[in-house]
Amino acid sequence: MEKDAFDAAVGRYQDMVYRVALHATASPSDGEDAVQEVFLRLYTHRKPFDSDEHLRRWLIRVTVNVCKNMLKQRWRRQVPLDAVAEQPAFDRPAEGELYAAVLSLPEGYRTVLDLYYYEGLSTAEIGKLLGLKQSAVTTRLSRARAILKEKLGEDWQDE
């Protein structure tokens, strides 16, 4: 990829890649490692992207794959989660509670939540990205919502 296009992609999508990686790994440090790895893959990517949306979805897909491998390696290293210790400063206490609640969910729920609520993908699109049936995505969303409702009370609305 050419330098100008690469720099533009970093400027536009670095935080998105980090968010997806943070959801997948529940670890800010692993999330930052994933950011480096994903953009290295973008650097070596040879095929042009049809559109900005194509690039965005490619980055999400690659981030998910990179994190899958990281999680397997982390399991072998027995490295503890560090999410709680490195929580960012939020504008409101409820946001900090949502952050902690999301990162305490099982891995399979976290990425689905991010792709649905933040990236705005449909359950069908998420299924295709993650290699899951749409019904499995819907189930994970439903269970994740129930846990968030239990943890956050009124701050999390019924859907």
Add this chain to the structure above:
Amino acid sequence: MNNKEFYQRTFSQVHSSAEIRWEDYAMEKKHISRRAVILLAAAAAAVLLMGAAIGLTRFWFPATTPNLTEYSAKIYGVEPFQVSIQLPQGCTLSTDFIDPAHATQGWSPVELQMDGKAVGVMDYNIFELYPDGPAIHEPGFYRMVYNQIMLNVQGNWDNDYTVVRQDDVSENALTKVAWIKDYGNGRSDNEITYLPGILAYNTDLMVYVNIWVEDGVFTEEELESMAVSLNLSR
């Protein structure tokens, strides 16, 4: 504020602090990707041919690295994964190739041998899923997974694809490999030979394994048994 707004407001305050600079990657490219090469070399050294006599044969990929360049090692090098398969009586897997041509087929070939003869090749590859592609097990999904070998002209694996086993993340199938031995000679009347093939993918590992064998060596029951038993794991 609804849940979506709450979620977006929260996680929009989460930022990456990594410094991503084109110049750093350009500099890194000049150095050998030692980690990938070491990983593959270690895997090659750790090739395990276990239980060849009876029961499941277990094998670790990547097995060999004859065709990997520094670039392809970085792209196609994967964390080692295990293949287990029920091989017919007398059949073994080996990276001590009887047919030298098999050593250069694919990224990390392993030869199937029987009675001192080479009877096939097993290899692996990685794959990517595309946002606009079909979901797992939907029509066309397997073509997205195996696109590199199903778009081949000389050795095309997209013939009589028949699923023999599947679960939420994997699928095993029997297929036929249309092989044009003399492809490249410019003739349009080249003979096409159909060889038995076995394919298996796993979306958790994002890898697939492909096996072709010489026609007539194994019975249909033996081929199906191999295909059903094939399992990819870490």
